[in-house]
Amino acid sequence: MKWGLANRSLVPSAPKFVVKVGSSSLTLPDGTLNHEQLNILSDTLAEAYSRDQRFALVSSGAVAAGVGSLGMTSRPTDMAGLQAASMVGQTKLMAEYSERFNAHNISIGQVLLTADDVIRRNHYRNARLALDRLLTMGIVPIVNENDAVATSELRLGDNDRLAALIAHLIDADFLLLLTDVDALYSGPPKEPGSRRIPFVGDMSELQNYSITGRGSSFGTGGMATKVTAARMATAFGIPTIVTSADNLGRALAGEPVGTWFAATGTKSNARALWIAHAAQSSGQLRLDAGAVAALESGGNSLLAVGVTDVVGTFDPGDPIDIIGPDGNLVARGLAGWDSERLRASAGVAGAGRPAVHVDDMVLMRH
Ligand SMILES: Nc1ncnc2c1ncn2[C@@H]1O[C@H](COP(=O)(O)OP(=O)(O)O)[C@@H](O)[C@H]1O
Numbered sequence: 001m002k003w004g005l006a007n008r009s010l011v012p013s014a015p016k017f018v019v020k021v022g023s024s025s026l027t028l029p030d031g032t033l034n035h036e037q038l039n040i041l042s043d044t045l046a047e048a049y050s051r052d053q054r055f056a057l058v059s060s061g062a063v064a065a066g067v068g069s070l071g072m073t074s075r076p077t078d079m080a081g082l083q084a085a086s087m088v089g090q091t092k093l094m095a096e097y098s099e100r101f102n103a104h105n106i107s108i109g110q111v112l113l114t115a116d117d118v119i120r121r122n123h124y125r126n127a128r129l130a131l132d133r134l135l136t137m138g139i140v141p142i143v144n145e146n147d148a149v150a151t152s153e154l155r156l157g158d159n160d161r162l163a164a165l166i167a168h169l170i171d172a173d174f175l176l177l178l179t180d181v182d183a184l185y186s187g188p189p190k191e192p193g194s195r196r197i198p199f200v201g202d203m204s205e206l207q208n209y210s211i212t213g214r215g216s217s218f219g220t221g222g223m224a225t226k227v228t229a230a231r232m233a234t235a236f237g238i239p240t241i242v243t244s245a246d247n248l249g250r251a252l253a254g255e256p257v258g259t260w261f262a263a264t265g266t267k268s269n270a271r272a273l274w275i276a277h278a279a280q281s282s283g284q285l286r287l288d289a290g291a292v293a294a295l296e297s298g299g300n301s302l303l304a305v306g307v308t309d310v311v312g313t314f315d316p317g318d319p320i321d322i323i324g325p326d327g328n329l330v331a332r333g334l335a336g337w338d339s340e341r342l343r344a345s346a347g348v349a350g351a352g353r354p355a356v357h358v359d360d361m362v363l364m365r366h
């Protein structure tokens with residue numbers, strides 16, 4: 001597996017990247033789509049394409065486009081309203097991208113994904129093959145979360161973590177997250193005393209900073225989900241740049257804008273990082289001390305015999321927290337069985353397939 005770019009000077013010649021543009025950059029103060037920003041973004045990316053760089057664009061903005069075309073006076077706040085606006089807006093958004101990129105003789109393809117599509121093993125492989133094919137055909141994949149399935153517990157909500165997963169999926173050389181603030185700051189950017197952080201070599205440096213939620217009423221997740229996305233991507237060996245949409249051209253030219261998060265790991269198991277950092281848990285398994293010891297010694301699946309309690313309702317494959325007798329989080333994993341069957345087999349020896357398979361589990365104390 002290759003190692004991510006060592007520094008910014010290599011950005012202009014990197015063959016493949018993922019760029020994500022957030023709702024905050026694509027939305028005007030009245031909640032509608034910022035057409036001018038979308039045009040500048042597409043034109044700047046077309047220049048990178050003409051230099052033989054290939055990329056996937058993860059674009060928010062479906063809700064904003066829907067708000068405008070439905071004549072709504074503001075962005076809806078309820079889930080169904082957001083979904084309706086998104087379903088109308090996604091087609092408008094793609095029409096705009098299509099027109100803009102086609103003007104540069106570039107074809108685009110729409111990719112709507114849920115978190116499920118990038119974590120379940122067979123879906124993950126399919127998404128990877130499809131994206132690879134688009135890229136080798138010279139088509140620009142434009143990715144958004146499939147908001148129509150927004151009620152699912154596996155919904156992300158923000159597009160930052162989706163972009164990190166896509167970067168891993170296509171084996172990108174770097175990930176570029178565009179937002180409405182020019183960099184990561186040591187605290188909320190509007191607060192006096194907050195300073196710009198140009199470089200993060202190790203994620204532990206972030207402990208002293210205050211990184212919070214969204215800056216406008218349109219974004220989701222704020223800087224916190226960008227940092228999670230950077231944590232995931234850098235652990236995959238993919239350096240990450242966070243800067244404003246206005247800085248896109250300069251960032252692609254390798255100029256020192258925004259925050260550069262250096263790659264810390266090698267390309268590793270995306271599902272494991274997903275399970276550890278990003279999946280929203282649907283329930284809990286409480287274990288006895290023997291089961292905790294078995295998991296912590298490494299290489300063992302969790303068997304139902306060591307489970308003392310099952311909390312919540314979940315299906316096989318849903319993310320769950322695995323808790324020790326002291327109440328501490330031991331591991332996170334994907335359930336091997338649904339909650340009802342697990343409840344019936346908790347504490348029973350020889351109950352068949354594991355409650356959580358070792359390949360679907362990440363120890364959290366290491
Ligand atoms: N430490 C920080 N550094 C930079 N921005 C921060 C920080 N803490 C919170 N933020 C806020 O995060 C916002 C960006 O996130 P968000 O609104 O979700 O954007 P997007 O829609 O682009 O994903 C910024 O506008 C900023 O106000």
Ligand SMILES: N[C@@H](CCC(=O)OP(=O)(O)O)C(=O)O
Binds near residue numbers: 218
């Ligand atoms: N999928 C939604 C956007 C989700 C969202 O706002 O994400 P983000 O841009 O990360 O704050 C849309 O296209 O409107």
